[in-house]
Amino acid sequence: xxxxRVTLRTSSGDRHFSxxxxxxxxxxxxxxxxxxxxxxxxxxxxxxCKMKVLDxxxxxxxxxxxxxxxxxxxxxRPNERYACQARVHGPCTVTxxxx
Numbered sequence: 001x002x003x004x005r006v007t008l009r010t011s012s013g014d015r016h017f018s019x020x021x022x023x024x025x026x027x028x029x030x031x032x033x034x035x036x037x038x039x040x041x042x043x044x045x046x047x048x049c050k051m052k053v054l055d056x057x058x059x060x061x062x063x064x065x066x067x068x069x070x071x072x073x074x075x076x077r078p079n080e081r082y083a084c085q086a087r088v089h090g091p092c093t094v095t096x097x098x099x
Contacts, residue, residue, distance in 0.1 A: 006088060047074035050083070059091060060088060061087040
């Protein structure tokens with residue numbers, strides 16, 4: 001299975017993590033040792049894990065049913081995705097407001 005480089009942009013510099021295709025942005029951030037706001041443990045309920053995609057938006061799978069339902073309740077800004085639902089299929093760069 002291929003893996004892709006996820007760049008996690010923080011205020012103290014970039015961190016990189018190699019993530020297997022289909023893994024989530026949440027998994028990449030947690031494995032890279034970065035905190036991610038979440039209270040639902042990644043099951044698309046709380047909407048706290050919003051991340052801004054700085055590069056590679058096209059390398060994320062389209063939103064699935066769970067993300068679409070959450071978006072209906074808690075809309076995202078342009079270029080944002082829920083980290084627990086955004087599945088990686090190519091290199092990308094993301095950030096949050098609290099890194």
